[in-house]
Amino acid sequence: xxxxxxxxxxxxxxxxxxxxxxxxxxxxxxxxxxxxxxxxxxxxxxxxxxxxx
Numbered sequence: 001x002x003x004x005x006x007x008x009x010x011x012x013x014x015x016x017x018x019x020x021x022x023x024x025x026x027x028x029x030x031x032x033x034x035x036x037x038x039x040x041x042x043x044x045x046x047x048x049x050x051x052x053x
Contacts, residue, residue: 014040021047 014037018026021043026036 011037017044 011033015026017040018036021040025039025043
């Protein structure tokens with residue numbers, strides 16, 4: 001599956017989210033921007049679910 005284009009500002013936000021949520025995953029995902037983006041979105045979604053639940 002080809003990587004999609006992710007704006008630099010979005011990646012910076014993804015790094016911020018991941019660093020706060022899981023520094024180890026953030027470090028590993030930094031090698032693959034699309035993976036980092038997906039991991040950050042997943043982390044944010046989980047936090048939203050916890051707050052809503």
